[in-house]
Amino acid sequence: MTKFDVCALGELLIDFTENGVSPKGNPLMEANPGGAPCNVLAMLNKQGYKTAFIGKIGDDIFGRQLRKTVENIGINTEGLITDKTVNTTLAFVHTLEGGDREFSFYRNPGADMMLNENEINESIIQNSSIFHFGSLSMTSEICEAATKKAVSLAKNSGAIISFDPNLRESLWDDLEKAREKIEYGLAHCDILKISDNEILWLTGKNDFDDAVKALREKYANISLLLLSLGKNGSRAYSKSGSAVAPCAPAKTIETTGAGDTFCGAVLGKVLEKGLADYSDGELLEILEFANTAAGIITERKGALKVMPELSEIYERMEEHKQ
Numbered sequence: 001m002t003k004f005d006v007c008a009l010g011e012l013l014i015d016f017t018e019n020g021v022s023p024k025g026n027p028l029m030e031a032n033p034g035g036a037p038c039n040v041l042a043m044l045n046k047q048g049y050k051t052a053f054i055g056k057i058g059d060d061i062f063g064r065q066l067r068k069t070v071e072n073i074g075i076n077t078e079g080l081i082t083d084k085t086v087n088t089t090l091a092f093v094h095t096l097e098g099g100d101r102e103f104s105f106y107r108n109p110g111a112d113m114m115l116n117e118n119e120i121n122e123s124i125i126q127n128s129s130i131f132h133f134g135s136l137s138m139t140s141e142i143c144e145a146a147t148k149k150a151v152s153l154a155k156n157s158g159a160i161i162s163f164d165p166n167l168r169e170s171l172w173d174d175l176e177k178a179r180e181k182i183e184y185g186l187a188h189c190d191i192l193k194i195s196d197n198e199i200l201w202l203t204g205k206n207d208f209d210d211a212v213k214a215l216r217e218k219y220a221n222i223s224l225l226l227l228s229l230g231k232n233g234s235r236a237y238s239k240s241g242s243a244v245a246p247c248a249p250a251k252t253i254e255t256t257g258a259g260d261t262f263c264g265a266v267l268g269k270v271l272e273k274g275l276a277d278y279s280d281g282e283l284l285e286i287l288e289f290a291n292t293a294a295g296i297i298t299e300r301k302g303a304l305k306v307m308p309e310l311s312e313i314y315e316r317m318e319e320h321k322q
Contacts, residue, residue, distance in 0.1 A: 004076065005049035005271050006162075007128040009120075009150050010037035010137045011112040012055045012070070012080070013089040014062045015256060017301055029092065031062070032256075032302030033069040035112070036134055036166045039257045042307045043264025043293065045074050049271060052124045054079035054150065055137075056115040058088035063111065069305060079121035086111045093256060105171055113140040117149040125153040130191075130267060132162040138181040139171050151188050160275050163189035164263055167198050186219045190275060193226040193263045212237060223275055226266055226290075228259050234291055236266075236283040238276070243283035248295035249320060257303020258294040265290035265313075292316050 015034035018027050041051040053075050057063035059082050066088065070077055089110025094102040107113065115137070125131055131154035138144040154161055163185040172178040182202060186192060192215075196208070205211040212227065216237065227235040233246040269286045278286070296308040296316060 001123050001127050002076070003050070004052045004124060004128040006041060006044050006130040006132060006267060007052040007054060007079070007124050008037035008041050008132040009054040009115075009147060010134050011035040011089060011110075012038050012053065012057055012066050013091055013107075013110065013112065014066070015302065016090065016092045017254065017256060018094065019301060030301060031065070033066050033304040034091070034257065034302065035304070036136070036164065036260045037132060038070060038075065039260030039303045039307075040132055040164075040264040040267065041075050042073055042304050043261050044268055046307045046309055047265070047268035048310070049268060050076075052076035052079055052128065054115075054121060054124060056081045056083050056111045056119070058082070058086055058111040059084040060088055062088040062090065073304070076124070079124050081115060081119050083111045083114055086114050089113075093254075103168060103170065105168070107171065109140060112137070113143050115143045115146045117146045120146055120150055120153070122153055125150055125159070126157040128154070128157075128159055129271065130160045130162055132164070132263075132267065133185070134164045134166040135178065135182050135185060136166060136168060136171060138184070144181070148184075155188065160191065160270070161189045162191040162193070162263075162267060164193040164259070165195075165198050165202075166259070167201070186215070187221065189222060191224045191226070191267070191270065192219075192222050193228065193259070193266065195259060196227065196229045196232070199227060208235070224270070224278070226263070228262055228294075230255070234262065234287050236278075236287050238278040238283060241278050241280045241283050243280050243287055245284060245287035245291050248288075248291040248316070250295035250298050252295075252298040254301065255298050256301075257297050260303060261297040261307060262290045262294040264307075265293040288317065289313065292320070
């Protein structure tokens with residue numbers, strides 16, 4: 001059986017992003033392949049790692065586009081199921097001033113919600129060094145069962161478990177249910193990547209230091225906690241170390257995929273170094289690399305197909321030092 005550095009489970013969808021206006025004044029939308037878990041894998045592929053994706057798409061033009069795109073990137077798709085009864089999930093992304101986004105999802109249900117536990121490719125998970133997932137695969141009972149089976153398989157095989165809540169409020173019937181599922185992820189992960197708005201909402205704190213302290217006290221299983229702060233940079237915490245890094249300079253046009261790029265860049269460094277109790281200096285080095293990668297992706301439309309090359313990241317890092 002093929003060995004994988006990282007496998008991920010979750011949503012694979014089309015992000016329709018704004019790309020100009022027609023002569024009649026209508027917004028033009030570009031069909032960009034996306035989905036947070038696969039974006040993370042795409043960044044890992046750029047770092048030379050072997051990856052695999054587990055999920056479900058529809059038997060439609062968008063599903064076929066997604067499968068072809070993922071295969072062309074070099075991500076293994078043996079765990080990607082095609083469903084003939086449910087359409088591929090779609091998301092329409094409106095870019096706000098400053099590059100932030102507003103989402104409208106067409107997912108009631110979408111194919112990604114219908115992956116069931118009997119469709120999980122167990123051997124992929126059992127032969128992966130890291131298993132990565134988010135909370136959106138737990139928005140339906142069917143895919144929640146598949147997600148929890150995958151987490152159990154990963155844990156039993158000794159894989160490092162990585163979790164990114166990636167909260168999308170509009171996709172949950174009840175935010176208390178979202179909290180419950182996210183807390184499941186927190187209780188089972190070794191690596192947590194969480195955003196500024198998510199950690200404040202989750203902990204009920206008004207201060208990042210207090211919020212981080214609350215999470216670390218409650219979830220001692222988390223070896224590496226990564227806090228993304230958008231234009232304010234990022235923070236990282238190991239068992240005994242911590243670091244803060246400013247946002248990398250970038251000519252931002254939109255922020256789609258920035259957090260996923262950051263997460264993929266960090267997981268690449270974990271594969272390189274091994275999951276350890278990193279020192280302050282090691283954490284800072286990881287953050288500077290990941291922030292630079294995320295900055296580059298904000299200068300591009302989409303994410304999955306346009307992840308930065310390693311050479312680009314290191315060149316940009318050198319520019320920042322000058």
